[in-house]
Structures are given as C-alpha cells and as structure tokens.
Amino acid sequence: MYNTRLSKEVVSNPSLEKGSRVDQILPFICGLVAYKTFFNYYLFIIPQISWFWTALYNVVTLFMLVLFLPMFFTALSKLVSRKLKKMAPVIVIPLCVVINIVYVMICANDLSIISRSYYMAAAAGTNDQYGYYFSQVNTWFGNMAIVALLAIYTRSRKTIVKCVVSTMMVLVIPILILVLLHPEYLGIRQSTFESSTVTFGGGLWNIGVIGFGSVTWIGMALLKEATKAHRIIIIFSAIAFIFVGIAGISRTLILMVLFSGLYYFFKAKKNASWAAKLVLVLLAVFVFCLVEQDLIAAILDRFSGSDSVTGNIRLTLWAAYIRHFGEVFLIGAPLGSVYNYYNDVNMYGHHFLPHSAILNFLIRFGLVACIAYLSLVKNAFWSIKATQSQEKTRLAACIKAGGVAYITLAFINQTGYAEAIFYVMFGLLLALVRIENSYEES
Numbered sequence: 001m002y003n004t005r006l007s008k009e010v011v012s013n014p015s016l017e018k019g020s021r022v023d024q025i026l027p028f029i030c031g032l033v034a035y036k037t038f039f040n041y042y043l044f045i046i047p048q049i050s051w052f053w054t055a056l057y058n059v060v061t062l063f064m065l066v067l068f069l070p071m072f073f074t075a076l077s078k079l080v081s082r083k084l085k086k087m088a089p090v091i092v093i094p095l096c097v098v099i100n101i102v103y104v105m106i107c108a109n110d111l112s113i114i115s116r117s118y119y120m121a122a123a124a125g126t127n128d129q130y131g132y133y134f135s136q137v138n139t140w141f142g143n144m145a146i147v148a149l150l151a152i153y154t155r156s157r158k159t160i161v162k163c164v165v166s167t168m169m170v171l172v173i174p175i176l177i178l179v180l181l182h183p184e185y186l187g188i189r190q191s192t193f194e195s196s197t198v199t200f201g202g203g204l205w206n207i208g209v210i211g212f213g214s215v216t217w218i219g220m221a222l223l224k225e226a227t228k229a230h231r232i233i234i235i236f237s238a239i240a241f242i243f244v245g246i247a248g249i250s251r252t253l254i255l256m257v258l259f260s261g262l263y264y265f266f267k268a269k270k271n272a273s274w275a276a277k278l279v280l281v282l283l284a285v286f287v288f289c290l291v292e293q294d295l296i297a298a299i300l301d302r303f304s305g306s307d308s309v310t311g312n313i314r315l316t317l318w319a320a321y322i323r324h325f326g327e328v329f330l331i332g333a334p335l336g337s338v339y340n341y342y343n344d345v346n347m348y349g350h351h352f353l354p355h356s357a358i359l360n361f362l363i364r365f366g367l368v369a370c371i372a373y374l375s376l377v378k379n380a381f382w383s384i385k386a387t388q389s390q391e392k393t394r395l396a397a398c399i400k401a402g403g404v405a406y407i408t409l410a411f412i413n414q415t416g417y418a419e420a421i422f423y424v425m426f427g428l429l430l431a432l433v434r435i436e437n438s439y440e441e442s
Helices: 002-012 014-045 047-080 085-108 132-153 157-181 205-221 228-247 251-268 274-291 293-304 314-322 337-344 357-365 367-381 390-410 420-441
Strands: 188-193 196-201
Touching: 014 047, 014 132, 014 157, 014 420, 047 085, 047 132, 085 132, 085 357, 085 367, 085 420, 132 420, 157 205, 157 228, 157 420, 205 228, 205 251, 205 390, 205 420, 228 251, 251 390, 314 357, 337 357, 357 367, 367 390, 367 420, 390 420
Parallel strands: none
Antiparallel strands: 188 196
16 A cells, blocks of 8 residues: 555656655665674674775765765755754754864864874874864764665665665674684674783674664564565574674673563553563563573673673763763863863773763763754654554554664663664664654545
8 A cells, every 4th residue: 555655656746756766775875884884893804805895984984975965955955844854963963063173173273183184192092093073074974964865765664674684684794704704703802902902701792782773673663564585684683683692791782682672572562461461571581590590690790890891880981971061061072072081980991982872972062962862862763653553553662662772772882872874773763754654644
C-alpha cells in the first residue's frame, strides 16, 4: 500500500522523482560512511594496503564535507517552510561549531588555527594535537550533511532496511576477519599511550558497542519489511555485535543490551501481565548466572574497576568538566582549554575526554549546541506517533529501545559523540519518523 502510494506521488511530482533517484544510492553512501568507523578502529587488519584504506577514508571525508553546503541550505528551506520542523539541530549544531571557531580565531588573533597543520600544545598526546579545529569542521559539517541527506531523501522503509544492511555489513566484515585471523583479539587490545603500552581486556568490544548502539534496533524494528537475505544479515550482525562485546566483557554493551532489551520486552509485549514479565526476566537472569558463572565473575570484576586503567572515575571526571561551566556555556571552550581541563582529574595519564556526549557538546560548543543535540536525540527516538496497531506498537518499542541503548552508551562514554555512523542512525530515524507520521496523517 505504501509503495503504491509513493509511486503515484513520484509520478505527479518531479521533485520526488529526483528524490527517488537519490534514494537508490543511499545504501551505498551509508556503507561508505560506516567505513569511517572501520578505518578509525581496525585499519591494522590488512596493513599491506593501508595506503588504500587511508585514501578511501580521505575521499569519504571530502565527500561528506562537500555535501554539507547544499544539504545545509536544503534543510534550512525545509525548516523555514515547516515541512521538516525536526531538522533544526542539523542547522544549529554546525552554526555553534562555526561560532566557537570564529571566536577562538578572533581571541587568538591567528587565522592559521583552522589549518590542518596547526599544532595545539594543549592537546599534546592526543589524536587532536594537529589540526584540531580543521577536524571539527570536517566532523560536524560531514555528520550533519549525512543526517540531512538521509532525513530528506529517504523515500521508503525498504530503503531504510537497505541502508541498515549495508552499514551492518561494513561493520561485521572486520569482525569476521579478526575472529578468524586473530581470535586472541577477543581477549586483549593493546594501545600505545605516551610511549608505553597499555593492555585492555576485550579487543573487539568497540565495534560491537558501536554496531549495537547505532543501527541494530532500527534493523530489528523493520524486520518485516526486509527480504529473507536482509533479515539474515540483520539478525546475524546483531548477534555478532553482542558476541564480541560480551567476549570482551564490555560493561557498556552489557548495560546497553540489558536496559534496551528490558525496555522492549515490557513495552512491546503489552498482552502479558507485569508479574509474568518480571518472573520471566528473573528466571532468565537466574539461568544465565547458573550457566555462565565464570563470565559473571569476570563481569563483576570489570564493574569493580580492578582491571581498568581508569577505574570507575566517571563521576569525578564529569564533575571536573562541569566546574568549568562558567567558561564555556555561552559559545564553548576557548583555544585548547577543553584539553587543559584533563588536568583537573588526577589519574593514570591525563588525556580523558568527558565520556559523555552531553558534556562534550556543552564543553566544546556551548549550551545551545548541547540543547540542539538533546533535541536531535528526542526527535529521532521519541517522535513516532502512537497508535492502537500491534505492529506499530512493536516498531515504536524497537525504536525507543534503540534510544535506551544509545543513551546508555553516549551519555556515559566517549563513544557515541562524534562517530559518523551514529549520525547515519539519526538520519535514518528522522526519515522513519517522517515516513511513519505521514502515513498516519494520510
């Protein structure tokens, strides 16, 4: 019914016909954007052709950057015409980035800070010591361009499924390669920090956390729209993400799966009584603890912080950043100060960012950017209109469970703040909200 209706609209509206042509290449674009996550975490898989991986990464980054201006003005026109009122964060966040950078350039009386080669001493020892503000432009212009592109030009739920599948495949392929070639990475990851080597437990957790926290619940929400092959990819990918996270004893992923799973179970299965649901959950937890006693012991050890480099210091870390609220709330941090704030926390090393997407936006770009980000989260996860339909209830429960998973990740972790794949997620969700709500209104 939906596809027929859309086809009639396309025939009668040339602008929709143009949009449908863009719609066809969106899965490919989502795969390319997901590749940036592959590059940032798993470049070492095939080091012999690292030059190719780097060149492809630069091409994708440049494409996203060039895409920004046309998408910015398209989103602005939609916002002004009130056709897509939920696009405001796509406009506001880049403006906050620009305001912060212009402010810093004026205060420093140095236009070169925007260059790729600019050295920022305050960020020494981090990935941002060269070209920090250059990377901020690349990151936020590119991320918002992808959100706008997907939100405006996605024409159907089937396209969303294809985008989810292409994104998942790009994330799952390195998992399969690493598990086959380097199964030992399930247990360890080595990172070089200030000329010393630090070993972390669970080398593959990052890709599992990112995959589960971004597109997994969207895929689960639209399983009925997927072909058999696509359903297999979605389910297999979800299992792979959870497996590598659990194998790495990722506390964040364990919490994400637990909280989002419970939310979905209680919201989607409204025909069961709360008592029955509670008994079933407790039974599942009991059986899991009985069968996996060694894993439970390892998880409890991880939550104790005894094998963690940083320990459980997030509250101390957050408090240290919040103390600088008066310096940053208006338009964000002045030159280099976001890195100087590390020194407020006395722990191993000093280079630990806020570990919260909310604090990242607040500290870096100010209160308005933080509010715009929270609005983006709300618009994406909590905007599908409720109906009496059981299928719509299940879809809404899946999307909101995805919101629970993302919030669990991004609000307590550095991951989920700037990675492009999460902005693929936001774009697809805004597209789904527009499609679903337009069906309700028709």
